[in-house]
Amino acid sequence: MTLRTTTSPIKKRGFTLVELLVVIAVMAILASIVVPVTIHYIDDAQQAADTVYTQDVAAWATSVIIDLRARQGSDSVGSENDSVGDNVESAIEVTPANVCREIVRLYGDQFPYALGYYSSGSTDFDDPGLGDDLVFIDAPEGFDKTTGDFIAIALTSGTLTVYHFKGGSEVTSQRVTRVIPG
Secondary structure, three states: OOOOOOOOOOOOOOOOHHHHHHHHHHHHHHHHHHHHHHHHHHHHHHHHHHHHHHHHHHHHHHHHHHHHHHHHHOOEEOOOOOOOOOOOEEOOOOOHHHHHHHHHHHHHHHOOOEEEEEOOOOOOOOOOOOOOOEEEEEOOOOOOOOOOOEEEEEEEOOEEEEEEEEOOEEEEEEEEEEEOOO
16 A cells, blocks of 8 residues: 655634734834824813813802802801801902812812912912912822822902813913902
């Protein structure tokens, strides 16, 4: 009995080294185009979100200021039959500190940033707004204003300005100024 052997070559399937290098080169070119564009879109989206958030804080602060002014117009809120200390809300002076305290009381659980105010009403940013008159109401333990992200409120003669700081420096596109009615 004789065994037959075939001498036909067996075809192996797969990629050649050249094909593999071409695919890698094409992927590298696509990645060099897509990655920077994607990073740009992510940065733009974060900046837009920060702007909207800063505008929200300005709206909250405006609402709080109007409420505090309304309380100033009356000695207290409550009926004449209320005894002292029962359901009586006393008037609170409109100061940056009181505005911040009210914002934290009302909206504190929605704040992703530390919240501060300018005690002197100063808005001079030669020193990027990190002067000694910047006081924080709601800041996590160990917070550093020179490197942290935070919101600062300035209240001067009927004008409210909300500043958004990233990494301790002012992000000018996140500055919102509102004239307070009344």
